[in-house]
Amino acid sequence: MSDDTIAAIATATGVGGVGIVRLSGPRAIAIAAEALGVPAEALDRRVRVGWAHDHAGRQLDQVLAFAMRAPASFTGEDVAELHGHGGAHNLERLLAAVIDRGARVAEPGEFTRRAVASGKLDLIRAEALLEVIHAGSERAWRLAQANLGGRLGEEVAALEHRALAVLAEIEGAIDFPDEDLELAEAAEVDGELADLQAACARLAHGFRHGRAVTQGITVALVGPVNVGKSSLLNALVGRERALVGAAPGTTRDWLEVADVWRGVAVSLIDTAGLRATDDPVEQRGIALGEARVASADVVVVINDGTATLDDGARFGERAVLVRSKADLGDAPAGLHGHLATSAATGHGLDELRRRVLAVAGVADQEGSEQAFVTTARQQALASAARDAFAAARAARGAHRPPEVVAVELRDAARDLAQLRGVEVGERVLDEVFARFCIGK
Numbered sequence: 001m002s003d004d005t006i007a008a009i010a011t012a013t014g015v016g017g018v019g020i021v022r023l024s025g026p027r028a029i030a031i032a033a034e035a036l037g038v039p040a041e042a043l044d045r046r047v048r049v050g051w052a053h054d055h056a057g058r059q060l061d062q063v064l065a066f067a068m069r070a071p072a073s074f075t076g077e078d079v080a081e082l083h084g085h086g087g088a089h090n091l092e093r094l095l096a097a098v099i100d101r102g103a104r105v106a107e108p109g110e111f112t113r114r115a116v117a118s119g120k121l122d123l124i125r126a127e128a129l130l131e132v133i134h135a136g137s138e139r140a141w142r143l144a145q146a147n148l149g150g151r152l153g154e155e156v157a158a159l160e161h162r163a164l165a166v167l168a169e170i171e172g173a174i175d176f177p178d179e180d181l182e183l184a185e186a187a188e189v190d191g192e193l194a195d196l197q198a199a200c201a202r203l204a205h206g207f208r209h210g211r212a213v214t215q216g217i218t219v220a221l222v223g224p225v226n227v228g229k230s231s232l233l234n235a236l237v238g239r240e241r242a243l244v245g246a247a248p249g250t251t252r253d254w255l256e257v258a259d260v261w262r263g264v265a266v267s268l269i270d271t272a273g274l275r276a277t278d279d280p281v282e283q284r285g286i287a288l289g290e291a292r293v294a295s296a297d298v299v300v301v302i303n304d305g306t307a308t309l310d311d312g313a314r315f316g317e318r319a320v321l322v323r324s325k326a327d328l329g330d331a332p333a334g335l336h337g338h339l340a341t342s343a344a345t346g347h348g349l350d351e352l353r354r355r356v357l358a359v360a361g362v363a364d365q366e367g368s369e370q371a372f373v374t375t376a377r378q379q380a381l382a383s384a385a386r387d388a389f390a391a392a393r394a395a396r397g398a399h400r401p402p403e404v405v406a407v408e409l410r411d412a413a414r415d416l417a418q419l420r421g422v423e424v425g426e427r428v429l430d431e432v433f434a435r436f437c438i439g440k
């Protein structure tokens with residue numbers, strides 16, 4: 001339990017009907033009651049209307065106030081809330097009124113951090129909470145809510161439990177060296193280790209999906225001048241966003257358009273057509289586009305059959321090869337393997353969206369009970385657990401002493417525990433909660 005009391009505006013800044021100043025810590029309820037000029041008990045189990053006053057006794061705002069006693073609160077500590085009228089200045093004054101009475105301004109994510117510290121939330125659910133708040137698409141929201149509901153945490157806890165069960169078997173063999181594992185038991189242990197390694201590998205691999213769904217993906221359209229990149233962008237987003245022209249070199253800057261494909265946020269980038277040019281402005285436009293393409297998740301390489309062929313090899317697995325203007329006739333030789341599309345008729349656009357999402361790692365369908373990791377922290381620990389299980393299997397395969405296998409299994413179990421947030425260091429917590437806003 002912390003011995004200081006924190007306070008922050010918990011609602012978004014700006015104009016709103018209602019805004020909330022939240023306090024947590026040992027003096028939370030006393031401070032809120034003092035601001036209202038009522039005894040602390042007056043806020044227990046009832047919502048109270050009253051005028052809040054600043055430290056000098058000046059009337060500030062009419063508020064609703066109520067208290068939640070530890071441990072029955074979000075943070076697990078005493079919590080009080082003042083619901084004032086929305087509006088940045090009004091809420092700043094209410095916040096100042098509780099700071100003057102001894103609370104301190106909360107750090108970003110500090111309320112949630114206290115909830116984790118008091119065991120109200122595990123770290124995975126705290127991370128999911130952040131994702132619920134930031135969810136910009138239906139799938140991001142659904143995935144975040146699933147993890148907030150405990151889906152990922154439960155799966156990880158189950159894997160950890162199984163790792164500890166195998167560890168117990170192995171340690172039995174250490175304690176009673178004469179009783180080597182029976183053949184059947186040994187096969188069971190090996191099978192279980194293979195399953196655990198596979199499950200952790202699946203979790204680690206699922207990060208591509210989790211990240212794409214949570215953070216959205218960027219998709220760049222590239223190709224020679226005049227092949228129809230801007231037309232394709234307009235057709236994909238269903239409105240005239242980029243300038244289209246019959247003359248080559250129409251697009252000179254790159255531009256970015258937000259869209260949503262199958263519930264995933266997509267940032268589409270149109271680029272200046274590639275060609276050799278002496279025009280310094282056009283050269284600069286091409287260079288800026290290339291810099292943006294370098295960080296795109298997926299690169300759609302477009303050709304209409306009249307331009308030099310580009311196999312997109314420099315983009316590796318990020319490339320999706322597309323033939324444009326398919327309405328003009330059959331594929332010229334060399335473009336047979338390319339996905340045929342037409343901005344004019346809409347042909348092939350759905351398939352293009354599907355392929356782009358697949359290249360970005362978005363699973364076609366989220367299995368209803370499948371869990372996904374969504375942060376780099378989670379992925380790193382799932383990978384570490386996978387590797388530790390692999391090392392344990394290798395040690396058994398090489399008939400190393402059970403002590404060696406046990407060391408690897410303990411590592412795997414510790415990685416899984418840390419994934420859930422057990423015994424993670426302050427530095428990791430600092431990093432996780434730095435991404436939160438103040439007041440959460």
Ligand SMILES: Nc1nc2c(ncn2[C@@H]2O[C@H](COP(=O)(O)OP(=O)(O)OP(=O)(O)O)[C@@H](O)[C@H]2O)c(=O)[nH]1
Nearest residue numbers: 225226227228229230231245249250251273343344
């Ligand atoms: N028939 C047909 N014409 C198309 C299609 N897409 C684009 N065009 C035409 O091709 C020309 C170039 O289109 P843009 O979309 O400006 O091509 P771009 O690749 O963005 O060109 P730059 O910005 O100059 O590099 C225009 O005259 C378009 O009308 C298509 O699907 N079918």
Ligand SMILES: [Mg+2]
Nearest residue numbers: 229230250251
């Ligand atoms: Mg263009």
